Structure formats: C-alpha cells, structure tokens
Amino acid sequence: MKYYLISGEASGDLHGSYLIAALKKLDPKAEFRAWGGDLMEKEGAMLVKHFKDLAFMGFWEVVRHLPTILNNIRYCKQDIILFQPDVIIYIDYPGFNLRIAEWAKSHNFKNHYYISPQVWAWKENRVQKIKHCIDALFVILPFEKPFYEEKHQFKVDYVGHPLMDYIPNHPKKKDFISSHHLEENKPIIALLPGSRVQEIRKMLPLYVQLAAKFKDYQFAIAAAPSISTAYYKLFTENTPVKIISDATYDLLQHSSAALVTSGTATLETALFQVPQLVCYKSSYLSYWIAKKILKLKYISLVNLILDCEVVPELIQGKCNLKRLEKELNHLLISKDRTQQEQYQKLTSLLGTGGVSNKTAALIYQALL
Numbered sequence: 001m002k003y004y005l006i007s008g009e010a011s012g013d014l015h016g017s018y019l020i021a022a023l024k025k026l027d028p029k030a031e032f033r034a035w036g037g038d039l040m041e042k043e044g045a046m047l048v049k050h051f052k053d054l055a056f057m058g059f060w061e062v063v064r065h066l067p068t069i070l071n072n073i074r075y076c077k078q079d080i081i082l083f084q085p086d087v088i089i090y091i092d093y094p095g096f097n098l099r100i101a102e103w104a105k106s107h108n109f110k111n112h113y114y115i116s117p118q119v120w121a122w123k124e125n126r127v128q129k130i131k132h133c134i135d136a137l138f139v140i141l142p143f144e145k146p147f148y149e150e151k152h153q154f155k156v157d158y159v160g161h162p163l164m165d166y167i168p169n170h171p172k173k174k175d176f177i178s179s180h181h182l183e184e185n186k187p188i189i190a191l192l193p194g195s196r197v198q199e200i201r202k203m204l205p206l207y208v209q210l211a212a213k214f215k216d217y218q219f220a221i222a223a224a225p226s227i228s229t230a231y232y233k234l235f236t237e238n239t240p241v242k243i244i245s246d247a248t249y250d251l252l253q254h255s256s257a258a259l260v261t262s263g264t265a266t267l268e269t270a271l272f273q274v275p276q277l278v279c280y281k282s283s284y285l286s287y288w289i290a291k292k293i294l295k296l297k298y299i300s301l302v303n304l305i306l307d308c309e310v311v312p313e314l315i316q317g318k319c320n321l322k323r324l325e326k327e328l329n330h331l332l333i334s335k336d337r338t339q340q341e342q343y344q345k346l347t348s349l350l351g352t353g354g355v356s357n358k359t360a361a362l363i364y365q366a367l368l
Contacts, residue, residue, distance in 0.1 A: 138359050161351060258275070
C-alpha cells in the first residue's frame with residue numbers, strides 16, 4: 001500500500017520514522033512519501049519537503065511567510081493527487097495539516113491523524129473540522145481521550161506516548177564526555193533553547209549570560225537538527241558553552257539540570273529524570289496574542305499531564321537573568337524530591353511503549 005505522511009517539525013520526523021519502520025514490518029511492499037526530515041528519509045520515505053523549510057512560529061512570522069505557506073499547500077495537494085496514496089497520515093502540524101485533510105476528504109482520500117493538534121489548548125473549534133474530515137485519530141496524551149470522547153463525542157485511540165518507545169531503551173554512552181570534549185569532573189547543565197530560529201534568538205543569549213555566573217558547572221547546548229552549528233556559534237563565540245549536535249538524549253543522560261524552552265523537550269527531560277526549569281520568551285505582540293487565546297494553566301507538558309506545577313515555569317517577564325540565576329541555584333542545591341517523585345508518576349501515565357507498533361497496526365488493519 002501507499003502511505004503519505006505529513007509532519008512539520010523535528011519531533012514529527014522522529015515519530016514518523018518509527019511509524020514507517022513499524023508499517024514496513026506489517027506491509028513489506030509499502031511505499032512511503034513524506035514531508036519530514038532525515039530520519040523519515042533514512043527509513044525509506046521519498047522526501048517531498050524538509051521540515052526545516054516549513055517551521056514558522058509566531059503571528060508575524062506566519063503573516064510574513066504566507067505566500068510560501070500557500071504555495072506549499074498547493075504543491076502538497078498536487079503531489080497527493082499524483083501519488084494517489086491509500087492513506088494520508090498527518091503528524092501534529094495542524095495549521096497546514098487540517099487544511100490538507102479537509103481538501104483530501106473532499107477528494108475521497110483516507111485521513112488518519114497521529115498525534116493530535118493541541119486543540120485542548122487553543123482553537124477548540126478545530127475539533128469540528130477533525131470530526132468532519134479525520135477517519136481515525138491516535139492520541140498520545142492521557143487527558144486527550146476524555147477530551148475528545150466525553151466532551152466532544154468523537155472516538156479516538158489512546159496509544160501512549162511515542163517517547164516511551166525511545167527513552168527507556170536509550171543506551172548510555174560511556175565515552176560521551178570525552179568524545180564531546182567535556183570536562184570529566186564538572187557537572188553539566190543542558191541547554192535546550194528550542195528547535196526554531198526565533199526561539200533560539202530569544203532564549204540562547206540569556207542562557208549564555210547565565211552560564212557565566214555558574215563557574216563550577218559546564219553548559220552544553222543540545223543543538224536542534226534543523227539549525228546549523230554556525231548559527232549557535234553566533235551566540236557562544238568566546239564563551240565556554242559547548243554545542244552538542246545529534247546527541248540530545250546522551251546529553252540529558254549526563255546532565256545535572258536543564259534549562260528547557262518548552263515543547264516536547266520538557267517531557268524528554270523529565271523522562272530522563274533531569275531537574276529542569278522551563279523558560280520561554282517571545283515578542284511582546286506574540287505573547288499578548290497567546291495570552292488572549294490560550295486556555296492553559298501551564299505551558300510545560302509535564303505540568304499539563306500531571307495537572308500541577310512540578311517544574312517551575314519562567315515565562316516572558318519572569319524569564320530574566322536575575323530570576324533564572326535564583327531558580328537554577330535553588331534547583332541545584334535543593335535536589336527537589338517532589339519533582340523526582342512526580343517524574344515517576346509521569347512515566348507511569350504515558351504507557352509501556354510499543355506505541356509505533358500499536359499505531360501502525362491500527363492504521364494497517366483499517367486499510368484491509
């Protein structure tokens with residue numbers, strides 16, 4: 001059978017690659033075409049567009065790139081018609097994917113959605129569009145099933161979180177410290193400043209300033225695969241802050257604490273049992289718009305899933321050098337047991353793994 005996958009971020013590329021691997025076991029003659037990245041391509045998908053050309057964040061970024069976005073939508077529709085897939089699999093990335101899904105439904109393509117858009121956070125009216133044009137929805141957060149089924153009367157499959165397929169089995173590399181020229185006896189603070197240029201530009205200068213205040217620790221950036229090392233060096237030149245590429249999980253395994261710019265990274269950090277601060281700043285206009293439309297008590301997935309502030313969130317005005325220094329000192333000194341206990345609870349809520357295989361089986365069975 002022919003599968004067409006659409007994702008727009010590094011996390012979607014990762015989850016999509018595992019899903020492709022699982023589908024190939026069930027359907028050895030499968031053909032894959034994808035909007036994704038290097039990982040999907042390595043699994044055998046014919047790459048249509050790379051996610052690094054698709055990620056636009058914030059109100060003005062979207063407006064500025066609107067012609068590009070509209071061209072991508074037109075091109076995607078044409079490409080689907082030429083490929084004639086048996087199913088289209090959407091992976092998060094809702095602004096783009098729901099437009100394609102609505103069109104695809106009208107052209108009688110089967111639409112399966114893996115990793116729900118965060119409609120519980122904002123744009124809840126999108127649920128109606130999902131109910132109309134999505135044939136099967138596979139959700140990965142425990143509170144999403146009652147949100148859809150009890151509040152909106154739409155049946156979904158809770159498959160568990162795909163991170164449970166990767167993190168518990170991630171091997172610890174003994175030579176990580178030496179191979180990345182880190183100091184053996186100096187604790188590491190991991191810096192995860194986001195996966196988009198706009199996030200990094202806002203957060204990384206602040207993180208680098210903070211690093212200068214903690215001489216007894218070494219700071220290392222978990223570089224996003226979509227961002228060149230040269231871009232990070234614009235902020236770290238003439239500082240001891242290291243840049244670590246293609247080894248985020250290895251870095252977290254060896255870290256004493258982490259500064260994380262929200263997103264899936266907060267969950268990854270928690271699953272590696274690393275104490276963390278969630279730090280986020282955007283333009284004043286984007287922040288003002290977000291405050292008006294978001295319906296969330298927290299921005300961190302860890303706090304959202306556990307429904308309490310397990311990890312401190314320093315957002316916008318609170319995200320300043322003085323406050324960061326105070327909170328990081330507290331995190332390093334206190335060894336917060338409550339946070340570690342809640343991390344264990346989080347792990348138990350996210351399933352036992354096998355998520356990619358489970359989702360692949362549901363997709364494949366639906367096509368037979």
